[in-house]
Amino acid sequence: MTQVQRDSGGSTTGPGPDKTAMDQGMRALSYLISGVLLYGALGWVGDHFLHTNFLLPIGIVLGAGLGVYLTIKRLQAQELGAPAAPRATRTTTTKTEGDR
């Protein structure tokens, strides 16, 4: 709930959207780096012990993909953040209407 208030408060002042854009950009970068690092490292470890050579590239691509996935999820959560309260009530009302 405080998230909602902060988002709406930030967008009313001038540099608000700018700041969230920067936040999202840095987050996306951070997720991509972490994904490639973590699953690339896992792939490398797998290659090293299983004596294969395809796990490292698979890990890197998978990690990058998961980083993109997390970024999308995070952006969706932020986008839903502002109109979250009205949308939640709307969905519940449609559900009850459906039940009726």
Next chain:
Amino acid sequence: MTAWSGFAGLMPLEGYEPPGVESFDLPPLIPGQEWANKYLLQAVVSVVLIMAFWLVMSRKRALVPSKGQFLGESAYMFVRNSIARDTIGHDFKKWVPLLIALFSFVLVNNLWGVFPLTLMPTAAHVGWAYGLAGLVWLIYNGIGIKKFGPIGYLKHATMPPGVPGPMLIIVAPLEFLSNIIVRPATLSLRLFANMFAGHLLVLVFVLGGEYLLLHSEPVFNKVAGVASLIFSLAIFGLEIFVQSLQAYIFTMLTAQYISSATAEEH
């Protein structure tokens, strides 16, 4: 080799030692004390200057501000409003002192890179960038743990919002890595690499230009040396921009980490 002999006039650079990583290994100011180097001196002087600046600014307040007070107030309001308030939100006031201190320290220490008597940004030595990012890391994890408790904060740092159950198992380590390890690493390396590369660029232009102008024979080289020295002024201008921008980004990201460590989004 014979093919190059026609260009011999273009490459008489035998005595030239290009600047490199070793250009950043400065001799200690006190012989035998490795830690007492120029970086430390710059940092200490910057702290004294910053403290003097903010003390004078807050001491001599007037209703109709002088030019100096106007400068100080706009700097303060810039950090307070466009960094602290817009990023942290309603509880921002207690973080303003920290952000002001960080911003002043990073800015002054970056600007040492273009100040004629020092000409070396403090964060061009990676230890200073690590130290600053370490401080930020302790603070934002500390307040997160203080707010949610150790277990609660671990949950907060590993559970991305809106991800369904099974995906969470593959994605939680990623979120943890991103929040706890990649963030401070990128924070420090961004500052360090910008300062290091900027200073190296200045060194290449100035030292290369100086060598071409004074220590090489052909006229063409001397012309190139003059051009290089003139361009070095543009590089200095670029550096002022990059140094100010990096101080802003460092403070901005600190505010963001503080904000996201305490955000209630679950």
